[in-house]
Every structure is written in structure tokens, then in C-alpha cells.
Amino acid sequence: MxxxxxxxxxxxxxxxxxxxxxxxxxxxxxxxxxxxxxxxxxxxxxxxxxxxxxxxxxxxxxxxxxxxxxxxxxxxxxxxxxxxxxxxxxxxxxxxxxxxxxxxxxxxxxxxxxxxxxxxxxxxxxxxxxxWDVDWYEPDATDTPSLKNQAAAFPGRGANIRRLDHVNYLTHDVPAVSAFLADVLGARCTERIVTDDGEDAAIWYNLGQKSYDLVYTRDWTGANGRLHHIAFATDTREDILRAADVMLEAGIHIETGPHKHAIQQTFFLYVWEPGGNRIELCNAGARLILAPDWKTISWTAAERAKGQAWGLKTIDTFHTHGTPLVD
Incomplete structure (x- = not known):
């Protein structure tokens, strides 16, 4: 290791x-x-x-x-x-x-x-x-919520995305980023994929009690600074199922899903927005890391190769597509 x-x-x-x-x-x-x-x-x-x-x-x-x-x-x-x-x-x-x-x-x-x-x-x-300093959202007359503990009115359209959930970056050096997240930023590794020689191939880090916030995956191209996807949270799985129909009707490219990841147990749908960036709709908010002494869950390459917890096999572009595009 x-x-x-x-x-x-x-x-x-x-x-x-x-x-x-x-x-x-x-x-x-x-x-x-x-x-x-x-x-x-x-x-x-x-x-x-x-x-x-x-x-x-x-x-x-x-x-x-x-x-x-x-x-x-x-x-x-x-x-x-x-x-x-x-x-x-x-x-x-x-x-x-x-x-x-x-x-x-x-x-x-x-x-x-x-x-x-x-x-x-x-x-x-x-x-x-x-x-630290940030302007809080101030709704206007068209999106004032009925519930005062809510930032804005429920939109009632499309996928009804509630919040940003996490960012998944591509990196040429997962161990170096992992050390920076833990030793400098003070984040906590909740799960990871480990190669046969014991090196991190992908890492999931959290900042609070959410199961993960920042994810880094090895970039097969060896490039720097690329994006795998940004993810937005829905309230329920049903929102994601509805979103698949919404994307279908709008002609948005559905890459894969809805399925369930084994890692982090996330129910998901991946699409490509018109600019080419991969976007995930996910429902992972019900799973929290409450243990202050949480032990990182390590997945071997063989375990990862089994694919999703359930659903179809992971599509090849999920492992090859990133932005910006490289030759």
C-alpha cells in the first residue's frame, strides 16, 4: 500500500x-x-x-x-x-x-x-x-416559498433539482490529490477504489456528514484539470425516473441510467448537457456518514468490475468521456 x-x-x-x-x-x-x-x-x-x-x-x-x-x-x-x-x-x-x-x-x-x-x-x-461571506438568496414575488425555511418556491417543472450535490473531477494523479484533500483541506475519505498494487484509482471525500462532496477519478488520458461530471440532488428516486422522460422529450442525450451505484449506493441518471458536460441527477441524500471515526471503505478492481449494484452494465463512454475533450 x-x-x-x-x-x-x-x-x-x-x-x-x-x-x-x-x-x-x-x-x-x-x-x-x-x-x-x-x-x-x-x-x-x-x-x-x-x-x-x-x-x-x-x-x-x-x-x-x-x-x-x-x-x-x-x-x-x-x-x-x-x-x-x-x-x-x-x-x-x-x-x-x-x-x-x-x-x-x-x-x-x-x-x-x-x-x-x-x-x-x-x-x-x-x-x-x-x-465565508456570501449573499443569501432573496426570492421575488414570483418564487416566494410558502414555507419560510425554504430558499425559494418549489418549481414544479422538469427534474425539480433541489441543490448541487457533488463534483467528480478527472486527475492524472489520484494519490497526490487524496493527500491534499486529507492533509491540507481536512476532508475525509469515505470510499475509494484501490488498484491491485494498493494505489488509489478513485476517491470519494466528504466535508460534513454527507456521504461525499468531492470525487476524483483517474484520467485515462493522463491529462490535467478535466471534469467527469457535476451532480445535482433530487428529493426522491421518482424525480429521477421522471427526469428520464423529461430528457427524452427534450432530446437530451441520456448516457446511462437510471441505475444504482454499488459505491455510495447512489441512484442516478447521467446526461450530457448541450455544451458537452456530463451531468448527474442523483438521490444520495438519505445516506449520511455520522460516525466520527468512520473507516474508509475500499473497493478492489475486481469488485468494481462487477458493475452497478443493479441495472445495466456501465456504458463505455462513462469511462472515456470527460471535458474538455482531448485527442
Whole structure:
């Protein structure tokens, strides 16, 4: 077993958790308006702001003022992932920790709906940012909820996506990213896929009590900084089954699902939005990691090769498609 993998098999319950959750995410798309229409019409997000190069969207139960920023680019892919600190003090402690690594960044202002952001890249080159100050969502007369403990009114259309769930990145060096997540960001590895020589091939990390928030999978191309998918949570499995019909009628490419993953037990549907990015609709919120001394679940290559918990065999493009595209 490698040195990178060994320390992450058991979480240290004495370690302070400096990050609260995954915040908003930026997504690059070569078809800005078509991608916007997909997220608004099929996924039921709401457009809340736009500028010369981007459109901001909001899921109905996100307390933050925006959830997803679509940015016009020649190639699809992942932009910056924002991570909210657990407190202002936690943000300062985390900045001090990151600054002592080769991945030190800088403080920046000017992000819509966010205060100061400490911007840095993970070991694979994916842009990230830690923040504390955030504008909360303020509904207008058209989406004021009946329940005051809800951010916005239930949309009642399309897939009725409730919130952003997780991001799955591609990386050329899973062990290096795993060490950064655990040792620098203080995240916790809940599950992983291990090669026959004991090295991590894919990792699932959580920041709070959700089963996972940040996922990294080995990039078969050897490239850096690519995206496998971003995932949005629904309330029920039935929402995902309905979403399959919604995507079918809209002519959206359904890659695979609905099926159930063995790893993390996620019920899922994968589609490709018009810009080419893979999007997952998932229902994993009922499974929480409550044990403070959780032991990482390791899956062997042979166990992973058995496929899903149930459903059809994993389609080949699930292992080969990522954004931006590479030759």
C-alpha cells in the first residue's frame, strides 16, 4: 500500500473540520444559451443574474444567491469550485495551511454574490476558492416559498433539482490529490477504489456528514484539470425516473441510467448537457456518514468490475468521456 493511501483509511475525530460544504460551481460551455435553457427548462434551475460572458443559475433550496455559473468558452469543462469555510476563523486557518504548500493562491474580490475568496488550484490544476461571506438568496414575488425555511418556491417543472450535490473531477494523479484533500483541506475519505498494487484509482471525500462532496477519478488520458461530471440532488428516486422522460422529450442525450451505484449506493441518471458536460441527477441524500471515526471503505478492481449494484452494465463512454475533450 502506498504512503499516500494509508493515512486516510481512518478519520481523526479530533481534527477540526474547516470546510462546511461545496458552494457554487462554474461550468464552461461552448453553447451558453443552449446550456442555460437545459438547466432552466429540464433541470428547473432559475436564472438570477447575467453578465457579458456568463449566466448565473439557482437551485430552489440553495440558501446562497446562486448555485451554478455558466461561462462561455470554446471548450466545455469545469471552472472554479467554491468551498465555504466553517467560519471566518476557519477560513483564515485554512488559508494559512494552503499558503504553506506548493498550491498557495491569493485573495480576490469581485465574485458575484461572494465576499473575499482565496483562490488556489488543487494538485491537478482544478481552480478552487475558499470563502465565508456570501449573499443569501432573496426570492421575488414570483418564487416566494410558502414555507419560510425554504430558499425559494418549489418549481414544479422538469427534474425539480433541489441543490448541487457533488463534483467528480478527472486527475492524472489520484494519490497526490487524496493527500491534499486529507492533509491540507481536512476532508475525509469515505470510499475509494484501490488498484491491485494498493494505489488509489478513485476517491470519494466528504466535508460534513454527507456521504461525499468531492470525487476524483483517474484520467485515462493522463491529462490535467478535466471534469467527469457535476451532480445535482433530487428529493426522491421518482424525480429521477421522471427526469428520464423529461430528457427524452427534450432530446437530451441520456448516457446511462437510471441505475444504482454499488459505491455510495447512489441512484442516478447521467446526461450530457448541450455544451458537452456530463451531468448527474442523483438521490444520495438519505445516506449520511455520522460516525466520527468512520473507516474508509475500499473497493478492489475486481469488485468494481462487477458493475452497478443493479441495472445495466456501465456504458463505455462513462469511462472515456470527460471535458474538455482531448485527442
Amino acid at each position: 502506498t504512503d499516500h493511501a494509508a493515512p486516510r483509511l481512518r478519520h481523526d475525530p479530533e481534527r477540526r473540520r474547516e470546510l462546511a460544504h461545496v458552494g457554487p460551481v462554474e461550468l464552461y460551455t461552448p453553447t451558453l444559451q443552449a446550456s442555460r435553457d437545459f438547466f432552466v427548462n429540464q433541470m428547473a434551475l432559475r436564472e438570477v443574474h447575467r453578465d457579458a460572458e456568463s449566466i448565473y443559475l439557482h437551485t430552489w433550496d440553495d440558501y446562497s444567491s446562486w448555485t451554478l455559473r455558466l461561462i462561455a468558452r470554446e471548450q466545455a469543462g469545469i471552472g472554479r469550485t467554491f468551498l465555504r469555510a466553517a467560519s471566518p476563523e476557519a477560513m483564515e486557518r485554512l488559508i494559512a495551511t494552503i499558503a504553506q504548500t506548493p498550491f498557495a493562491g491569493e485573495r480576490r474580490d469581485g465574485f458575484h454574490g461572494l465576499g473575499e475568496v482565496y483562490c488556489f488550484d488543487d494538485p491537478d490544476g482544478h481552480p478552487m476558492g475558499v470563502y
